[in-house]
Amino acid sequence: MKHSLHTKVAAAVMVLAPLGLAAVAQPAAAQTFQYHVADSRQGTINGITIDSDSGLRPGSTLRISVHATPGARWANLSLADGVRVPLRERAPGEYVGSYVIRRSDRIDPAGQMQLRAGWGGEPVVMAYNYPAAFQAHSMGAAPATAEVNSFAMWPHDEDRLDPGRVVHFRVEGTPHARAGVRVPGVVDWLQLTEERPGTYVGSYTIRRRDDTDAFRGATAMLRAGDQRVVARLGERGDRDHGDRDAR
Structure with missing residues (x-):
């Protein structure tokens, strides 16, 4: 043929x-x-x-x-x-x-x-x-490096985290990556938008059923290539090379 x-x-x-x-x-x-x-x-x-x-x-x-x-x-x-x-x-x-x-x-x-x-x-x-x-990015090429330089949330005062309040998040780190925020028991994955290279932002409106104390344990997650980094509020991230779900 x-x-x-x-x-x-x-x-x-x-x-x-x-x-x-x-x-x-x-x-x-x-x-x-x-x-x-x-x-x-x-x-x-x-x-x-x-x-x-x-x-x-x-x-x-x-x-x-x-x-x-x-x-x-x-x-x-x-x-x-x-x-x-x-x-x-x-x-x-x-x-x-x-x-x-x-x-x-x-x-x-x-x-x-x-x-x-x-x-x-x-x-x-x-x-x-x-x-x-x-x-x-061919086979054998070096993986991309994931870094979180800072993770901030505002407002962060407990007396201001009431139902209907909009909480804002900002992550500074590796540009052109995938970033999100997790608040235990409240939201598993809040996708952040890259406002400019390396700066990721997002917001969440508190619901009446939400445990506002959980916001103190919020973590930011950033993935570049096959690397994943997790950071807590006010901290730099710790790199994770594991196979856990990075969304």
């Missing part, structure tokens, strides 16, 4: 729209890269988007989305010899898949990915270069 092979070196475009949330900048290790390709003879492939939480390092999760002619009988993305990700049509013309990179995988970021799809007749094969950022 003949294959039509089209190769295109496409520029990477960062997409700043997390799932179901307002547009905010993603961590450097979770960038999304989108490519656009020309129409092919067998169906049309309009673009492919690949998102990774840590480049191509072992344990990283890749999420793939392809926009193409609806109704393909099959589709997959080959990352390397023996590493092929099947894609399913989640909605008409939208094909998705995910893959967790194994230590045994031999993925060369200087090589190419190959997208294959079949609508009937001969299959279509499209080839892509890996983006430069994936090469920077």
Whole structure:
């Protein structure tokens, strides 16, 4: 069976729209890269988007989305010899898949990915270069460093922490990371927004059922790459290399 092979070196475009949330900048290790390709003879492939939480390092999760002619009988993305990700049509013309990179995988970021799809007749094969950022976070690269320089909350006086009061949080630390606050028994994960590089802010409105004493035990959590750091109010963070849930 003949294959039509089209190769295109496409520029990477960062997409700043997390799932179901307002547009905010993603961590450097979770960038999304989108490519656009020309129409092919067998169906049309309009673009492919690949998102990774840590480049191509072992344990990283890749999420793939392809926009193409609806109704393909099959589709997959080959990352390397023996590493092929099947894609399913989640909605008409939208094909998705995910893959967790194994230590045994031999993925060369200087090589190419190959997208294959079949609508009937001969299959279509499209080839892509890996983006430069994936090469920077390739297998064996040094992990990102997570640091919390300060964690503050206001108001912090107990007599002002009454129902209806808005409590504000601010974390200073590693830029372009993921940050949140936990108040024991009140909120497990309050997502913070990166107001400017390295500064994360958020707020919480106290409810009548909340234990206001718990706010004294509030902790900030920040994750960059595969590192996680936890800090208490007024303290710098202690780095954690474990596998605990970092949200």
